[in-house]
Amino acid sequence: MIISFIFSFSLYFLFDTFSDPPHTIGIPERFPIITEHNSNVIILEGTSQTYQVNATRINDELKSIHSDYYVYNFAGYGYLLETDDFESINPEIILYGISYRDFYIEKENEDNVFDINNLFTNIILEIDDELGNKNPKALTLQTIRKLIGNKEVFPEPIDNIINIASDDVLRTQVYYSDANIHKIPPYDENPNVKKLENIIKINKDKGVKMIIFHPPFHKYYLDLISNESKENFKIIMNKISDKYDIRIYDLHEKYVDLNIWSDLVHVAYNPDSMIFTDDISKIILEEIKE
Numbered sequence: 374m375i376i377s378f379i380f381s382f383s384l385y386f387l388f389d390t391f392s393d394p395p396h397t398i399g400i401p402e403r404f405p406i407i408t409e410h411n412s413n414v415i416i417l418e419g420t421s422q423t424y425q426v427n428a429t430r431i432n433d434e435l436k437s438i439h440s441d442y443y444v445y446n447f448a449g450y451g452y453l454l455e456t457d458d459f460e461s462i463n464p465e466i467i468l469y470g471i472s473y474r475d476f477y478i479e480k481e482n483e484d485n486v487f488d489i490n491n492l493f494t495n496i497i498l499e500i501d502d503e504l505g506n507k508n509p510k511a512l513t514l515q516t517i518r519k520l521i522g523n524k525e526v527f528p529e530p531i532d533n534i535i536n537i538a539s540d541d542v543l544r545t546q547v548y549y550s551d552a553n554i555h556k557i558p559p560y561d562e563n564p565n566v567k568k569l570e571n572i573i574k575i576n577k578d579k580g581v582k583m584i585i586f587h588p589p590f591h592k593y594y595l596d597l598i599s600n601e602s603k604e605n606f607k608i609i610m611n612k613i614s615d616k617y618d619i620r621i622y623d624l625h626e627k628y629v630d631l632n633i634w635s636d637l638v639h640v641a642y643n644p645d646s647m648i649f650t651d652d653i654s655k656i657i658l659e660e661i662k663e
């Protein structure tokens with residue numbers, strides 16, 4: 374089974390390297406259709422956490438107040454974008470979701486030891502108690518889906534994205550969270566600081582207003598991040614905010630007590646979880662006023 378997992382996981386990275394991230398996973402009206410119009414364009418950028426924001430819902434609220442503004446959600450999978458990704462866009466505002474995960478590096482080997490058997494046992498228990506009776510191929514693919522999330526290469530039912538996870542499921546996800554094997558180095562040692570600063574510079578040079586927000590995490594995930602990493606992240610973002618005069622909205626801990634999570638790092642795309650989208654809408658309205 375382990376050999377099957379390694380082989381399938383290798384195939385995933387091969388396909389993922391040469392595949393574009395999806396901008397929709399089939400949920401109707403999740404994103405507005407991109408059209409030519411005279412509105413002032415606002416773009417949401419970031420990773421899969423920002424991807425959960427419903428731009429159509431935001432536009433429905435905006436049109437009665439600021440009909441000359443229109444929001445698009447360009448967020449996808451991966452981490453910090455490159456400056457080239459911003460060369461061809463010239464919106465009025467970019468609202469960029471930046472989180473702890475954007476500044477991660479892997480821990481040193483001696484700090485990054487875990488039991489693969491324990492990892493698989495907990496994943497399998499979370500998926501289905503009966504998975505032990507299934508064939509290795511089916512088990513491997515289902516396990517990979519749980520590890521990497523919804524991808525085009527290994528698609529999964531849409532219910533896993535929109536459903537709110539139980540507390541038992543969320544507790545099990547702690548065992549294979551990426552926070553277990555990563556840390557955040559200080560400002561002067563973090564390779565992604567320069568990448569973010571370059572993105573900010575290229576957009577400021579074009580006269581684009583950049584706003585940063587920190588997308589939310591479940592409390593179980595936040596507990597896995599060391600105090601040192603949290604402090605390093607805080608210092609990084611404070612320096613960037615001061616250096617480039619950028620406002621930052623912190624939602625990292627805003628929903629820790631709410632039952633709105635599809636997993637430890639994603640607010641569910643669910644009618645009962647639209648508080649995240651609504652808070653992003655409030656941020657946009659606040660920035661338009663100024």
